[in-house]
Each structure stands twice: as C-alpha cells, then as structure tokens.
Amino acid sequence: MTETGPLAQQLMSIMSNRLLDPLEILLDDPVTDLRERCERAAEAWAARLHGPEANYAIASIVGALYPGDEAFDPPADWWRTPLGQVVLLRVGFPGREAVSYALAGAMLGVTRQGVHDLVTRDKLARHPDGGVTVTSIRERIQLRGHPR
Template sequence: MPPSQRDLVEQLTRLIDIRLLDPLEILLDGHDRVDSLRAVVHERARSWASTMLSGDDQVAVGAIMRVVSTLYPGDGPFDPPLDWWRSPLGQVVARRVGHPTAESVSYAVAGAMLGITRQGVHDLVSRGKLARHPERGVLCASVRDRLLQEGTRRA
C-alpha cells in the first residue's frame, strides 16, 4: 500500500532539516533566514509528495531522482539500508522508480521493497511472479510491477 501524503511530507521535511538546514544553520551561526527556509521546505515538501504519489510518471520520477540525489549524495552507488525501503520515501521510490540506480537487487532488498521476507521473494521468483536477473538477484522492474499490481488489487 502506498504511503500517506502526510507521512511522506513528514519524512521529507525531517530529512531536509537534518541533512541540509541544520548544517546550514550551524554554518550561518543561527541566522534567522534559516527559519524562513524551513517554512519554504515544508510547503515544497507537500508539493513534492503530491507529485511523487500521484503525478505524471515522468514528473514524479524527476522529483524523486532530485530528492534522492540531493539527500543521499555520494561517490558510490545508492545503497540504503533495508529499513529505508519500508519508509514512506522508500515505498514511493520502489513504486514509482524501482531502484534509482540498479537494474537488479538482492533477494533481501527486493523483500524490503515488497515488505516480505527473502524466502517470500525466493518463492515468487520460483513461481515466475518476479523475474530473476540473469547474473544475480531480481530485476527491479519486476519488483516495481508487482508493487503496482498489488496496489490495483487492494484498491
């Protein structure tokens, strides 16, 4: 089930506060302008969440990729902990993008994205409900497709 817009807004706002605004406030020695930025971020987070959850695919993917690349910069591949996939942002990324930087994921990551165990992923692969990657793991596109199918079955 997709995350609620409220939960996604809260996570986005919290992440931006922790990763961007708090360090900026420290650098600026507590400058008052940072508080006005917090208000702008909260307003924008509502717009981003709406786009990510129900916007046009191309626009939603663009918003997701901007947020992920801004909040999780790094020289290596994007590799969040398994619990991240259960967060509101992780769930919307899984449904709208799959994995932002990988063609395939391990059974453990696929399970986290789907909210099931690694054994559950293995069973789905064995029954042909998820596509195995020729080299390793599960195709991200098949995980995303499964999430989208589950959403339409529950609706």
C-alpha cells in the first residue's frame, strides 16, 4: 500500500457515501465510469495532501466534502482518521487556536487525563482562555515522528 493508501481510501469512501451511492439510487444505474474517475481523483488528492500544495488541497477538500454554513467542526473521532491527521499536521484546526482537553485527547489518541498530564508537564500548552493550543498539539504529533 502506498503512503497515500489509507488517505485515498478515506477520500474515496466519503465520495462514495456522499456522491456516488446517491447517484446510483437516483439514476437507477451503476456509475462505474464515475466511480473509477473518483478513485483516480482520490489518489491524486491524497498525493497533494502530502505535498507542497497541501494547504490548498485541504481547503478544497474540506470545502467540497464538508459543505455548510456552519464553521468546520468535525466529530472528535474524525481527527484520528488519515484525513484528520493530515489536516491537523498541515493546518491545525481551521478557525480555532485552542480545543478542549477531550478533543485534544482525541486528536492525540490519549485520554482527557493524559492531556491534563501533558499540560502539567509542559508537554502541551494551555491556552489563556482555556483548553489546549492546537499549535502545541501539532508540535507534539510531529515530535512523535508522525509521518507527514
């Protein structure tokens, strides 16, 4: 499996669930050609997310796959997915400087108590308004040697 494998699989899964499956139902016809194009696009987008165009690719993907008038606010477990980890490493949490201890724990794959311990030991930075800074979470993940 390539470096982009899990990420491309997640992108394809999202496109399938939100675009292709509903089209197959509405058109009452398989969308095989479109599915193949989406698979190639998912690989290409995954490669962009690991390259120098990552920030632009993240903005494009988040805008297209998670549309809405509300601020981008995925569920906590999303941050442990391949796409969530790339977004976190490349841009942090768009529109937020800090997150709750619980969300920081989800991002890092540790408990809320684990985050509290990391803050106490100055391994994560407490935000003046509460919670943990997204920057310190990103730095912690990079220190653990997470693949970019």
